[in-house]
Amino acid sequence: MPDVYEPIMGAFSLARRLWKMIVEKKGLPTGDDVASLLENLGFERVCTGSGLAVFRNRFVIALLIPRENMIVVDFLSSSGELSDALELIAYYDKEIECYVVEILPSNELEYEENLGIEPVIIDGKTFELRSYPVLGDFKQGKDKVVLKIDREVYELWKESGKLDVCPVCGGHLRWKQGKALCTECGIEVVVDEEH
Ligand SMILES: [Zn+2]
Secondary structure, eight states, rough: OOOOHHHHHHHHHHHHHHHHHHHTTEEEEEOOHHHHHHHHHHHHEEEEEEEOEEEEEEEEEEEEEEETTTTEEEEEETOOOOTTTHHHHHHHTTTTTTTEEEESSTTTTOHHHOOOOOOOEEEEETTTTTTTOOOOOOESSSEEEEEEEEEHHHHHHHHHHTTTTTTTTTTTTEETTTTTETTTTOOOOETTTTO
16 A cells, blocks of 8 residues: 555555546546545545545545546645645546546645646547656655656656656656656655566
8 A cells, every 4th residue: 555644645646546447447437436546545534525525544635526527636634734735636628538637736826837747648539648647656765755656657657758857846867776866856766566
């Protein structure tokens, strides 16, 4: 199970799973599917209201807000701090005929520049990927945070020619023996061969 200590950790793990699920099911997952994914990430459902479901672990709160033909999950710190809150949205874009999974800052004033997280764009007919998202599970190490990506994600990332760009902050990545360290945000990216 990944570590979800911060909103971005939950958003990355859920986005990767939604990407896989859209390709497998050839369509948008249901609210119940997303609820199960959140539970598999270690979140506990604490309440279900009219249309809204609230999940939490020790560090992060996730709000699942079902909308017509759209999945919306807000992630915020359980401390109530909103500056690092993120919104994950998944929907079918009729104009480009693709499924899209995006991670956006909830507070746009805090992030004047784009977060730099590449959206997942999946062709609605062939279910081939149209973008190069670098998503995976986080692990909290002793002195650093590690983003574990699987082989499929790594191969796509390589294809994009952007192996030197940090998938979290857009900073510069320095590769050394199969691991990459971001010189700006300090996260380490590793290719997880287990999956
Ligand atoms: Zn970085």
